[in-house]
Amino acid sequence: MDRRLTPATDRVALRGSGIAREALTDGRPMRLAASVADLLRAPGGARDRQLLQGADVTLIDERDGWGFVQAAADGYCGWVALSALTGVRPVITHRATAAATHLYPAPDFKQPERTSLPMGARLAVTGIDGRFARLAEGFFVPAQHISDTPAEDxxxxxxxxxxxxxxxxxxxxxxxxxxxxxxxxxxxxxxxxxxxxxxxxxxxxxxxxxxxxxxxxxxxxxxxxxxxxxxxxxxxxxxxxxxxxxxxxxxxxxxxxxxxxxxxxxxxxxxxxxxx
Known part of the structure; x- marks a missing residue:
């Protein structure tokens, strides 16, 4: 089995995966709250890939502040810091489509930015305020930096x-x-x-x-x-x-x-x- 696509640790497996472990779990739906987080091959180990804000994952196991997850988008499995995850999952409506963008505390580009987001981050937009989209978390993102439809090319x-x-x-x-x-x-x-x-x-x-x-x-x-x-x-x-x-x-x-x-x-x- 390819460990990158195997939803199991040495002690817990995702129920229905057909993998035998001492414990089975249905997993817990979670979402990445951090802008970017490393997906590691072992707790505190080497990076395999990264997850971007808004990525949906299934939490399978926990160990010393790390969570073993499977990403919904491509099935990739690995360990991510539990502090980067949240169980709050508002309906995703848009993705960041600019190479990078900023989140602001108000719909005003002169305000100090609160964080930055990469292209591909998934967002829950609750409304439009001028040139900004309001997010469920309360921040604002430039509306021209996001889209609810995929690129053609x-x-x-x-x-x-x-x-x-x-x-x-x-x-x-x-x-x-x-x-x-x-x-x-x-x-x-x-x-x-x-x-x-x-x-x-x-x-x-x-x-x-x-x-x-x-x-x-x-x-x-x-x-x-x-x-x-x-x-x-x-x-x-x-x-x-x-x-x-x-x-x-x-x-x-x-x-x-x-x-x-x-x-x-x-x-x-x-x-x-x-x-x-």
């Missing part, structure tokens, strides 16, 4: 993150990796996508003709095609999100010993996720 979502610093396991504007960028782009268009590049490669069918929106794979790396000749990716080569000529990238990666190029895969446009 995942590459346009990816391009919003140009220049974002590279971060292993990152999923946000503050830092993102190759598979995080691919997932952010596809999720922003309402298309299902796993969290890691090997899972992404397994999930989508091969294609011999590269077109806009296809995913391009190397061992441990993924990029998204902007057209037949150009791609966008988060790369440790520049420690940022960049666009690059596909042929040049294939040659560069191969010369560095990180190849070979494994080909292109086409996301399933009819495999949708809940949006927002």
């Amino acid at each position: 995942p590459t346009e979502v990816a391009l919003r993150l140009i220049g974002t610093p590279y971060l292993w396991g990152g999923n946000s504007r503050w830092g993102i990796d190759c598979s995080g960028l691919a997932q952010a782009a596809l999720h922003g268009a309402g298309i299902a996508c796993p969290g890691d590049s090997d899972l992404q490669r397994e999930a989508f069918p091969e294609t011999s003709m590269i077109q806009r929106g296809d995913l391009l794979f190397w061992p441990g790396h993924v990029a998204m095609a902007l057209d037949a000749a150009t791609m966008i990716h988060a790369t440790a080569w520049t420690m940022s999100v960049i666009t690059e000529d596909i042929s040049a990238a294939i040659a560069r990666i191969d010369a560095a010993g990180d190849g070979p190029f494994l080909g292109a895969r086409r996301p399933r446009l009819d495999d949708r996720i809940a949006f927002p």
Whole structure:
């Protein structure tokens, strides 16, 4: 079993998962209250991925201030700080669609911001006040930075993150990796996508003709095609999100010993996720 997709710890399993443990649980629906939180492979351990504000999860186990959860969006499992979770779950109506945005205590951009949110954060909007949307938590967010409908083109979502610093396991504007960028782009268009590049490669069918929106794979790396000749990716080569000529990238990666190029895969446009 792939631990990343296995809703069980060494002592507790999610009921109905078919996994045998000394205890079974139905889990507890929770939501991420923090702007961004690391999803760890063990309590206090290494980061696998990140969760963004508003992400719905099922809490399966608890240990020393950490909770073992399964993310609703992609089934990814891991440990997150319990302090980052809340049981308060107002109806989600929108997502943040700008690369990043701020929350304010009043509908006034001259007020000191209270926190920042990354693209992909899920929000419960209760009303509109001028150029701001009022959230259930009482904060205000610029209305032009959110949407209740998915983007039509995942590459346009990816391009919003140009220049974002590279971060292993990152999923946000503050830092993102190759598979995080691919997932952010596809999720922003309402298309299902796993969290890691090997899972992404397994999930989508091969294609011999590269077109806009296809995913391009190397061992441990993924990029998204902007057209037949150009791609966008988060790369440790520049420690940022960049666009690059596909042929040049294939040659560069191969010369560095990180190849070979494994080909292109086409996301399933009819495999949708809940949006927002």
